[in-house]
Each structure stands twice: as C-alpha cells, then as structure tokens.
Amino acid sequence: MILDHRGSDTLSKVNVVVVDHPGAFRTGVSSYLREDGGFDVVEVDGLADAQRVGRPDVILVDSGLAQREDLEDALSQVSASSAIVWGFGVDGETVISTLRAGADGYLDKDISPAGLVRAIEAACCGEAVVPRSVSRAVVDYLRTSDERSRAHEMFVTLSPRERQVLEQIRSGASNRMIADELRISEYTVKRHVQNILSKLDVPSRKHAAAFHRGVVEAGFQAPATGGKPG
16 A cells, blocks of 8 residues: 555555656666556656656656756746655765755665655655665765864964964974074964964864865865965
C-alpha cells in the first residue's frame, strides 16, 4: 500500500517525473519504480519538459540540470506536490542553495533502490527528504562557513603593519630579516609578532603562517586604510 501526497492510505499509484539525462541511469531508475508496482513514471530531459506533464506527485531532478537552470523559477512553474533534487556526491553548499530555491529535499544518487522508494513515499506525505549523509554535508559546510567567517573577522583586526609582518612570517623570515625588510627595529617586529599571535589566537609563528596561507587561498581582502603602516 502506498501513501499518497495527501497522507491517506490508497492503492492509486504515485506519479513520478524523472528529470535527468537520457541514458542507462535514468532508464534503470524508472524501470525499478515501475516494477515496484506503486509508481507511474514519466521520463523527461529538463525542467521545461516537466512543466508539461500535468501535476505529478513527485519530480526527481538531476542536480546538474538543476544548476544549469533558474531552479527557483522553474520549480514555481512545475505543478508538482514535491520536488527532490539529487546527484552523485553531496555538497553542503549545493544542498542549501537547492532547498532555498524551493526544492523539498535532496538525495544522493547512491541511495539504495529501497531507500529511494521510502524517500518518495515520505515526500508524498509532506516530509522534507534529507538523508543522514546529506545532513552531514550540510553541517560540515555550515561549520566550515562559520570557521571561515571567524578567520576573516580575526584577519581584519590586524593592522596594515601586522599584516606585512604576517606575510613575512609566512615566507619563513626571522625577526631580523623582517626588521631589515620593513626597515623597523627588531624590537618592533617582536611586538608585532606578539600582537599577531594574540589577535589570531594561535600559539606559534608556524600556526600564524598556516593561518596566512588559508587567508590567501580563501581570497580574504584586508580593509582599506589610509596612512602609513604603524
């Protein structure tokens, strides 16, 4: 017995539209659902085609196709009760943007056939379909985002001169070499290094150098300031 999108017991089949590239994967998924006996399945090549299929209970949209279209606009045009995006591999940022665009769930295409059936049935009952593996990716992405935000906040607290010193630390320069390069006293360099370690909340020059590498790779921009470095 299948639960339809109204949540009541019914023997009627669930209407599913599979929006994916033509090929063995799409054919295999559609065949499995049809053989299950509880689904009527239509295969289409894009979201524009899905708009002409009437009112399906669920649409399964390939993540690659979803990214190439205006997903939010396309989903608003599809008269489906539930829209699920799925793809191979799980990217937390992609999942979040997909859900924000109006999708009701996100699946990994590596999901088992039985798991797919359960997910579709859950979607028909109005549940958000986000498996544990996808939830983990979202949490990891948010954690990384928070760390990046915190790192940027610490970086912008450095003065222009401290950022110059940090760049020299990253290159492996000693205090004497930094003093010669920046034409300041070695004592002043030591003071800047102490301030840098304190502001970045790191225990050593090695950690400060690693922080600066991360800053460069992340493309963080220093705030614009006037005057000469202190």
